[in-house]
Amino acid sequence: MDLVTNLAHGFGVALTLNNLLFCLIGCVIGTAIGVLPGIGPVATISLLLPITFGQPATTAIIMLAGIYYGAQYGGSTTAILLNLPGEVSSVVTTLEGYKMARRGRAGAALTIAALGSFFAGTVSTLLVAASGPLLTQVALSFGPADYFSLMLLGLVISAVLAQGSVVKSIGMVVFGVSLGMVGTDVQTGQQRFTFGIPELSDGVGFVSIAMGMFGIAEIILNLERPEARSVMSGKVGSLMMTREEFKRATPAVLRGTVVGSLLGILPGGGAALASFGSYMMERKVSKGRHEFGTGAIEGVAGPESANNAASQTSFIPLLTLGIPANAVMALMVGALIIQGIQPGPRMVEAQPDLFWGLIASMWVGNLMLLVINLPLIGVWVKLLAVPYRHMYPSIMIFCAIGVYSLQNNVFDVYQTVFFGIFGYLCSKLRLEAAPMLIGFVLGPMMEEHLRRAMLLSRGDPMVFIERPISAGMLTVAAIALAAMLMPNIRKGKDAALAEGG
Amino acid sequence: MSWALRRRILLAGMIPASLTARAAIAQAWPAQPIRLVVPFAPGGTTDLVARLVAAGLQDRLGVSVIVENRAGAGATVGTDIVARSTPDGYTLVMSNIASHAISPSVYGGRVRYDAVTDFSHIALVITNPTVWVANPRSGIRTLQDAAARAKGPSGLDVATSGAGSSNHLMVVRMGQLIGKELNHIPFRGAGPAMQAVIAGQVPMMSDSLPSAASHIRQGSVTAVAMASAQRHPAFPDVPTFREQGFDLASDSWFGLSAPAGTPAPIVQRIHRETMAFLAVPETRARFSELGGTPGDLTPEGYADFVRREVAAWAPLVQASGATPD
Numbered sequence: 076m077d078l079v080t081n082l083a084h085g086f087g088v089a090l091t092l093n094n095l096l097f098c099l100i101g102c103v104i105g106t107a108i109g110v111l112p113g114i115g116p117v118a119t120i121s122l123l124l125p126i127t128f129g130q131p132a133t134t135a136i137i138m139l140a141g142i143y144y145g146a147q148y149g150g151s152t153t154a155i156l157l158n159l160p161g162e163v164s165s166v167v168t169t170l171e172g173y174k175m176a177r178r179g180r181a182g183a184a185l186t187i188a189a190l191g192s193f194f195a196g197t198v199s200t201l202l203v204a205a206s207g208p209l210l211t212q213v214a215l216s217f218g219p220a221d222y223f224s225l226m227l228l229g230l231v232i233s234a235v236l237a238q239g240s241v242v243k244s245i246g247m248v249v250f251g252v253s254l255g256m257v258g259t260d261v262q263t264g265q266q267r268f269t270f271g272i273p274e275l276s277d278g279v280g281f282v283s284i285a286m287g288m289f290g291i292a293e294i295i296l297n298l299e300r301p302e303a304r305s306v307m308s309g310k311v312g313s314l315m316m317t318r319e320e321f322k323r324a325t326p327a328v329l330r331g332t333v334v335g336s337l338l339g340i341l342p343g344g345g346a347a348l349a350s351f352g353s354y355m356m357e358r359k360v361s362k363g364r365h366e367f368g369t370g371a372i373e374g375v376a377g378p379e380s381a382n383n384a385a386s387q388t389s390f391i392p393l394l395t396l397g398i399p400a401n402a403v404m405a406l407m408v409g410a411l412i413i414q415g416i417q418p419g420p421r422m423v424e425a426q427p428d429l430f431w432g433l434i435a436s437m438w439v440g441n442l443m444l445l446v447i448n449l450p451l452i453g454v455w456v457k458l459l460a461v462p463y464r465h466m467y468p469s470i471m472i473f474c475a476i477g478v479y480s481l482q483n484n485v486f487d488v489y490q491t492v493f494f495g496i497f498g499y500l501c502s503k504l505r506l507e508a509a510p511m512l513i514g515f516v517l518g519p520m521m522e523e524h525l526r527r528a529m530l531l532s533r534g535d536p537m538v539f540i541e542r543p544i545s546a547g548m549l550t551v552a553a554i555a556l557a558a559m560l561m562p563n564i565r566k567g568k569d570a571a572l573a574e575g576g
Numbered sequence: 577m578s579w580a581l582r583r584r585i586l587l588a589g590m591i592p593a594s595l596t597a598r599a600a601i602a603q604a605w606p607a608q609p610i611r612l613v614v615p616f617a618p619g620g621t622t623d624l625v626a627r628l629v630a631a632g633l634q635d636r637l638g639v640s641v642i643v644e645n646r647a648g649a650g651a652t653v654g655t656d657i658v659a660r661s662t663p664d665g666y667t668l669v670m671s672n673i674a675s676h677a678i679s680p681s682v683y684g685g686r687v688r689y690d691a692v693t694d695f696s697h698i699a700l701v702i703t704n705p706t707v708w709v710a711n712p713r714s715g716i717r718t719l720q721d722a723a724a725r726a727k728g729p730s731g732l733d734v735a736t737s738g739a740g741s742s743n744h745l746m747v748v749r750m751g752q753l754i755g756k757e758l759n760h761i762p763f764r765g766a767g768p769a770m771q772a773v774i775a776g777q778v779p780m781m782s783d784s785l786p787s788a789a790s791h792i793r794q795g796s797v798t799a800v801a802m803a804s805a806q807r808h809p810a811f812p813d814v815p816t817f818r819e820q821g822f823d824l825a826s827d828s829w830f831g832l833s834a835p836a837g838t839p840a841p842i843v844q845r846i847h848r849e850t851m852a853f854l855a856v857p858e859t860r861a862r863f864s865e866l867g868g869t870p871g872d873l874t875p876e877g878y879a880d881f882v883r884r885e886v887a888a889w890a891p892l893v894q895a896s897g898a899t900p901d
Contacts, residue, residue: 129609218777261648261764262739263900264686276688277657415645417617421771425618483662523764530761531733531777
């Protein structure tokens with residue numbers, strides 16, 4: 076069995092002391108930011124990017140991945156105990172979870188959230204391991220024209236699924252792609268949009284964009300709001316579930332795992348979409364659906380499993396095609412490229428340590444999270460007592476040092492400040508930053524594939540329609556765009572996203 | 577993690593040009609990880625050799641040597657980054673025939689570094705011939721097949737590691753010999769180019785032998801012609817260009833360089849350790865498997881070599897009319 080040997084190899088990598096340590100650090104940070112409202116995994120990962128560069132690529136990605144799925148665990152804790160979703164993806168957990176807590180079943184809700192997440196994490200780890208190499212084979216038959224169309228589809232979907240106006244999102248995608256053009260053209264050596272600034276010849280700094288648009292901008296936004304504090308009501312109670320609760324939760328966990336795994340793979344999908352999708356499903360099909368609104372355990376078990384499954388399966392398009400499905404994955408691409416690794420179908424073969432090590436570490440990380448979360452819940456809740464006025468300045472200083480140390484160049488700090496302010500303005504204008512980041516990451520790759528496709532076809536653009544894979548991607552992209560122009564569907568999407576957060 | 581960062585910041589802060597400070601740094605060197613920039617995408621000869629050398633230097637210097645791929649524009653993007661780095665011995669570049677001899681002529685004024693004066697050249701690591709390979713299903717087995725395809729209605733696509741590489745120049749010169757321009761498809765390095773050839777997107781590739789060697793042995797590509805004067809000892813079955821009636825030969829070379837102004841003791845130390853690594857029997861065996869010859873130049877010798885190569889290639893590039901676009 077190839078899969079078994081490969082996984083064994085992966086565990087060999089994941090279980091080295093250094094990787095275990097960074098997996099733990101990632102999980103702990105992930106849980107912490109999951110608990111803290113306001114700071115999400117995208118902001119955290121972008122703020123922590125510079126730290127990872129001193130580490131080998133595998134270790135860096137293991138830690139960053141730990142933050143992402145760790146946040147899904149942590150987010151549920153405050154959602155259940157305080158009706159305070161730490162993460163967008165745990166918004167729906169508050170609906171039933173907090174009700175359960177008010178009924179004195181907080182312990183059971185926390186247990187099923189953790190166990191469900193662990194089960195979903197295990198299944199989706201296996202799914203990534205099994206489907207990765209298969210999809211890679213498919214990906215190898217992709218020509219440059221197919222890649223271009225696939226990336227175009229990715230951009231369209233990321234714009235369509237973003238919150239708010241589709242036109243604005245497309246604008247942000249285009250702006251992101253244009254930012255990606257800045258610097259030295261990889262084919263001709265021509266300087267583009269550098270305005271004679273030597274620092275721009277290497278392109279706009281990815282870390283500066285990510286940190287500014289997500290990290291700094293989010294902190295500014297949080298500072299604007301008054302500090303909201305809610306007090307924990309009642310006690311956690313017994314962590315044990317009753318037999319009946321267990322019986323009701325099991326099918327919900329299974330359904331949540333399936334829904335989450337599927338929605339995670341979709342471009343533009345991810346944890347938030349998955350937890351919402353699962354909640355909708357449980358409300359319709361579960362046995363306890365009449366109890367929804369009063370603390371049904373299915374409403375916790377399903378979404379919590381789904382968001383964790385999705386956070387892991389969203390690695391599949393990244394690891395096999397090199398295409399990020401959401402903003403977190405776009406950050407991962409950036410981190411890998413800075414490490415000199417081009418994500419794509421060659422990664423399984425060329426970087427087996429990274430590929431299998433990451434997969435194995437996800438399972439190890441899930442196990443760690445189970446331990447970090449269940450017995451230590453009290454510690455995490457105390458974290459909420461740290462006032463923002465102490466936390467934010469230290470984060471900012473840490474960021475500035477991190478960005479500066481990238482190249483010991485103060486220009487990077489200015490860039491970060493610029494994008495921080497720009498990011499703040501964008502969110503005031505309801506312009507989404509995620510499509511821009513995905514555009515920035517995909518833009519240069521798209522350009523390269525476009526040029527190569529045109530070189531090979533000797534300048535004939537029909538190649539994009541003649542190749543079946545490429546034509547298929549373009550058709551889906553066109554349908555997705557057309558659908559968004561229909562008022563009914565658009566309303567449906569906005570309502571869904573508003574409810575799902 | 578953050579300790580390493582902090583230390584780097586401290587060190588960077590101490591670099592004011594005073595000589596005593598420099599000497600102190602040279603004595604304490606190496607005290608932190610060394611960055612070895614490879615100006616091509618992973619999987620090519622530059623990358624392959626850099627990773628071998630990095631592992632060797634890491635053992636000998638006792639600090640990690642991290643290979644960083646910064647591809648683009650005929651290896652000039654990554655090389656330019658190194659040219660502008662602090663000359664403290666912690667940033668090196670895998671200098672090569674593209675970045676330090678051909679690209680400066682091909683890209684002309686767009687290259688902002690001077691291949692000779694902006695670097696402290698350290699050591700020549702490997703020299704090897706160029707080889708032309710084809711996808712086994714392409715039906716191209718000889719250069720005659722290739723020429724016939726080129727003259728046909730659809731022409732011949734040939735992949736390379738990028739414009740400005742010696743492989744690119746081979747494509748231009750071969751086209752001149754055939755009498756029909758070949759359709760040059762540049763990639764960001766031999767790794768992605770080879771992948772496209774194996775997948776059948778491009779039928780043929782002009783590559784440096786080391787990166788092609790394992791693929792030829794595995795049979796995933798067919799070796800069509802070797803651009804060496806005689807048949808290569810590692811691949812005695814592969815006929816040369818001359819044997820097949822095309823008077824072409826082309827070697828490519830790869831070495832280690834640092835930004836100009838790197839303290840001499842550091843340059844000497846890296847040179848010494850590199851030579852020691854090249855002398856190890858395992859390294860020799862690996863190099864001959866890859867079809868390359870280990871270099872044996874002193875730092876001054878390598879600097880001279882680069883100077884001569886830059887001068888020699890300028891008229892050749894001019895005559896070939898090779899351009900990046």
